[in-house]
Amino acid sequence: LAKTTQPISMDSYEGQEVNITCSHNNIATNDYITWYQQFPSQGPRFIIQGYKTKVTNEVASLFIPADRKSSTLSLPRVSLSDTAVYYCLVGDGNFNKFYFGSGTKLNVKP
Amino acid sequence: SAVISQKPSRDICQRGTSLTIQCQVDSQVTMMFWYRQQPGQSLTLIATANQGSEATYESGFVIDKFPISRPNLTFSTLTVSNMSPEDSSIYLCSVEGGTGGRNTEAFFGQGTRLTVV
Numbered sequence: 001l002a003k004t005t006q007p008i009s010m011d012s013y014e015g016q017e018v019n020i021t022c023s024h025n026n027i028a029t030n031d032y033i034t035w036y037q038q039f040p041s042q043g044p045r046f047i048i049q050g051y052k053t054k055v056t057n058e059v060a061s062l063f064i065p066a067d068r069k070s071s072t073l074s075l076p077r078v079s080l081s082d083t084a085v086y087y088c089l090v091g092d093g094n095f096n097k098f099y100f101g102s103g104t105k106l107n108v109k110p
Numbered sequence: 111s112a113v114i115s116q117k118p119s120r121d122i123c124q125r126g127t128s129l130t131i132q133c134q135v136d137s138q139v140t141m142m143f144w145y146r147q148q149p150g151q152s153l154t155l156i157a158t159a160n161q162g163s164e165a166t167y168e169s170g171f172v173i174d175k176f177p178i179s180r181p182n183l184t185f186s187t188l189t190v191s192n193m194s195p196e197d198s199s200i201y202l203c204s205v206e207g208g209t210g211g212r213n214t215e216a217f218f219g220q221g222t223r224l225t226v227v
Contacts, residue, residue, distance in 0.1 A: 043202050043218025100153040
């Protein structure tokens with residue numbers, strides 16, 4: 001399974017756009033890229049998933065370059081409530097046997 | 111989406127004892143997954159539980175220590191056996207999501223916070 005590498009932590013301020021990049025150099029042809037958010041004392045929550053190019057939903061955008069060796073989660077205009085750990089996962093889209101990396105702890109400041 | 115209920119939400123146990131964690135899903139699912147999250151760490155997959163077959167364990171996890179049951183398509187249990195303080199963690203149940211031939215996301219329970227003293 002492709003291993004992912006993310007920054008351990010990031011700081012931001014309310015109202016800013018936050019971009020978290022994940023490296024997955026060994027991604028396989030049939031692997032999808034999925035991002036999860038986890039608040040303290042809660043289970044992870046699905047944010048967004050993509051295969052290539054750009055995916056956007058009501059909470060985030062996911063940018064994937066042509067070589068798919070990295071991806072960037074973009075959170076527009078973050079608020080204090082976006083303070084959480086964000087995990088990038090890569091795996092076969094046929095089932096959700098996910099292997100979590102270290103995640104990025106995002107700290108949003110007022 | 112799937113709603114997952116885990117019981118207990120937390121427990122404090124004596125070393126050498128065992129604890130069984132229950133996971134109930136509000137819909138039928140083929141695959142259920144158990145994860146462990148040690149304090150301040152990421153999630154580690156323990157095993158995959160399919161109904162009607164034995165669980166498949168990841169490297170570093172064995173059935174004698176973490177026996178799993180999957181009696182039907184909406185329920186599973188994970189037992190942490192002969193506990194030691196190193197087993198103090200959050201244990202999370204997860205199920206596959208999505209429809210059709212490709213699942214798009216996984217749903218997680220709130221977790222069971224276990225402290226072994």
